[in-house]
Amino acid sequence: MASHLESSVSRFLPDPKTVAIVGCPFRGGQAKLGVDNGPIHLVEAGLPEQLAELGWQVKFDGHHQFATIDAENDPPIGKLKNPRFVSRVCKSVAEVVGDHAKKGQLPLTLGGDHSLAMGTISGTLEKYPDACVIWVDAHADINTAETTDSGNIHGMPLSFLLGIGPKVDEFSWVKPVLKPHRLVYIGLRDVDQGERRILKEHGIKAFSMHEVDKYGIGRVVEMALDHVNPGRKLPIHLSFDVDALDPTVAPSTGTPVRGGLTFREGHYICESVYETGCLVALDIMEVNPSLADEESVKQTVAVGCSLARSALGETLL
Numbered sequence: 649m650a651s652h653l654e655s656s657v658s659r660f661l662p663d664p665k666t667v668a669i670v671g672c673p674f675r676g677g678q679a680k681l682g683v684d685n686g687p688i689h690l691v692e693a694g695l696p697e698q699l700a701e702l703g704w705q706v707k708f709d710g711h712h713q714f715a716t717i718d719a720e721n722d723p724p725i726g727k728l729k730n731p732r733f734v735s736r737v738c739k740s741v742a743e744v745v746g747d748h749a750k751k752g753q754l755p756l757t758l759g760g761d762h763s764l765a766m767g768t769i770s771g772t773l774e775k776y777p778d779a780c781v782i783w784v785d786a787h788a789d790i791n792t793a794e795t796t797d798s799g800n801i802h803g804m805p806l807s808f809l810l811g812i813g814p815k816v817d818e819f820s821w822v823k824p825v826l827k828p829h830r831l832v833y834i835g836l837r838d839v840d841q842g843e844r845r846i847l848k849e850h851g852i853k854a855f856s857m858h859e860v861d862k863y864g865i866g867r868v869v870e871m872a873l874d875h876v877n878p879g880r881k882l883p884i885h886l887s888f889d890v891d892a893l894d895p896t897v898a899p900s901t902g903t904p905v906r907g908g909l910t911f912r913e914g915h916y917i918c919e920s921v922y923e924t925g926c927l928v929a930l931d932i933m934e935v936n937p938s939l940a941d942e943e944s945v946k947q948t949v950a951v952g953c954s955l956a957r958s959a960l961g962e963t964l965l
Contacts (some may be wrong), residue, residue: 677763682938745771795842
């Protein structure tokens, strides 16, 4: 595959640019088996080598081992499922991501389920307190301990990062450092009632599939960036859940919803963020290799890899 690297000068990363791959084989934030194998498949598909071809120094020293964290004996807290397990894993991810960021590296976290973003974004904000977050997802992931129906924490990381909702002692390490005006969504199409209310109450900007249909992806990305990073001077953390893409594009994911982003729309978002020169951290989440036939898995893993390449500088020409 020919890789075309569009050189974008990074405003925040020193040369030579280094990407640190943080493999997180973790599924504690939701109930379906298999999402913990996503990162392993992405690495086996050659992602580290592909990024090296794009001119990045690549650091990858194996996937993180969470087996040492006691997942047994973890009764729900209120409705929250696996709260201690999720909390401890996310805390260790926050330390790892923060450490890479402090060294001037770009952490690329491969999930695993999206509860991990509680850790990745905490880590980013420790080094870049004024960073903004672009959240590409079918779901808002902003339920609180009160509004959640399922108790699955992968639907809740943003409420913890924003400090919304009742306090849960187990998650007291998550500092509510993300500000509502520093968060923008692209691709929403399955939002719970309670989440709609939260978005309105806190004035959080969201571009659903309705806006993508109405304005086209180019305009939507521009409006999203104008809102969250008006002068293109702030660091960007891009958190990409592959279920933002239509299930025909990325079938092998835990909560697929029809009517999502096309292959090109998903890649356009990544390319545009790279062009700003502001990207300092990237998450590729919710690739689940156990939820589809072999062809669909291959397709979803390939899409996960190509989204990462686009966000790190691969261009069409």
